[in-house]
Amino acid sequence: MNQFPDGFLWGAATAAHQVEGGNVNADLWAGEWAPGSRFAEPSGDACDHYHRYPEDIGLLAGLGLNAYRFGVEWARIEPEEGYFSRAALDHYRRMVGTCLENGVTPVVTYNHFTTPRWFAAAGGWNGTAAVDRFARYAARVTEHIGDLVPWACTFNEPNVISMMVHLGIVPAAAREDGLGLPDGTGGTAGTAGTGADGQAGGQSGSGGSWPAPNIEVMAAAHRKAVEAIKSGPGNPAVGWTLALIDLQSADGGEVRWAATRQAAELDWLDVSRDDDFVGVQTYTRERIGPGGVLPVPAGAATTQTGWEIYPQALGHTVRLAAEHAGVPVLVTENGIATADDEARIAYTAAALDGLAGCIADGVDVRGYLHWSLLDNFEWTSGYAMTFGLIAVDRSTFARTVKPSARWLGEIARAGRLR
Template identity: 55%
Template structure:
């Protein structure tokens, strides 16, 4: 077994909107409450981590993990255009200091999908000054927190829309027309809820229009430059979603087309970063006619994704080779009700990362998705990715055996991989 680097980051990740609760000034909150909203249920109180973050960080640290990736909600920091909340900034400063008090490295995501309702009202990423507005927000946050935070992620999965298009997840033809009609109705109500005009007001995710995507690229470049100007030693990157795209006989062209559209342009920009964030859960296999469905498997994710933990080692190696910069695993995990399956999956995924390191890939850390059973967007609370269970009524936290197991792996810097006896 390859030894992980001595300064390897071992952690778990969350996202503000999915755990904090009552993020009422965000675009997603508005969409959650339109008629026939595309969510199984609204986020509501979520995990109430806005008030319970100290307990969450303590549980993470006590397990043996040394890193916490969390996001700052732009909609809390700047609830209306040009109006910055110092009180909310202090909330996130307290989170950072709670991490440091437990010898936990904070890895801070500046945009994890959601944006302020006012930003959505004005067109989200399609508006001409989108990059200016994002840079201004980033400068406000980083100026205040840079002495205590040295790891920054500008965007989480900015390629999510490109993946939907490239993999055919968005329907075409008559089905697309029907979907568009329903979406127009939802977006009209959404526009009213954010105080905007139909046809102008827009959700921030997924980014589909080329002009909006170019604005995101510009926003990332400018945010990176802003962070570096304030904190030259800071490490900056963004987190790119990538399946392990494979080809059966004759499927190479299809697979390569997906990579060229949905992954490689984002990895290209990562060559200028300090690291590339890798977010991998499964694989997709392509034949000459398109994607080949996975065989039914009792181990499959609750999401329906194929159980294929080897995917992570493959994508880490690919990302490192393509970009020439170190990879940081910013998300990997499994939605399952079987915690033993979570341990098996994560152990195998980490063994793949170790193999990639042994083959020459530089990998900075492994951050598991997710710390808490949370609100998973369209699926509501049904998808249990967490290392910690959360009671939906009392918010009581119950660490699962997988948290202690992963913490034990972290304490031994990977030496305990392949053994469940490291569970604490």
């Protein structure tokens, strides 16, 4: 029950905007500095991963991990519409190459929430040319790095904002109180100001608002991007990653639970049926009663973000994804925001135990990528939430490997839970 298959991917994940620093052409950079911003602090230099990636990839490999999920940043690659920066593309090719030189499998995410300012100004994902613009970008990235990339994710959690807006819940994978993104109602997605009916008010944290992307648009953009990536060079496995909360029905909440799960998860998993895999990103559970999401149970342990510590969630959502999408599963995010590294080890051990149970029951799971490699910029929470296996000094950028990182590396080397 605690054995993992040969070739299993063991690693950690990051997102470009959260670790690179200086992402000045991104829509969220503008939001972080806007008057009245809901961001606790701007991303600034982040972890300076843009320059320090060789050290970070080396640390990951030295721990015994064999996979690294990271994002290529659209706002750097196409800072103005139609202009593709060869320097930025070369940078990401070097990152992929550094992974391979260190025996690390690169898992590349083409879009992890942030978009170029020009794209946002043109209507974002609801602009008339959004699908074609993203496909053009995906084709250009693939042309430059596709021959070296075995795993590609088009989007990170395309369901997350719609979940916040339409269902009135903030999924754990969305971080502490949303992304500071417009919610489509004139407000900002997140817990503050968002009720059980998903209605919100006030000004957007990015200084404006536009409708949240719907599943039809995101599915169309995904499909067209998959086609572009599959056109080569290379022959990567391609999918997208979804925020999958372990949704559970409380007494009287069965109808609302079913509707929530359908709109927030199952409809999106349907899109994955034509893909090579689906990325599962799970942190906790949410219990749904007749009036909506219920509070964390009294006395339950919680994380820095206030979420219930519930590691069993991962096994539950992996089974759901495998059953509903019918494709292999790659766990692309799972972790815990805590300053207590022993708690991180305990949470991860329990989550991996559930994952091993899935595999023992025949679920096709290809890997486990922990969130996150580094303590990083956690959206509106700034740098207060520590998810990382490696600590980063905010003044010097010095890296300190945590005991949890060494523990996970030992599990990866052994291929089994101790």
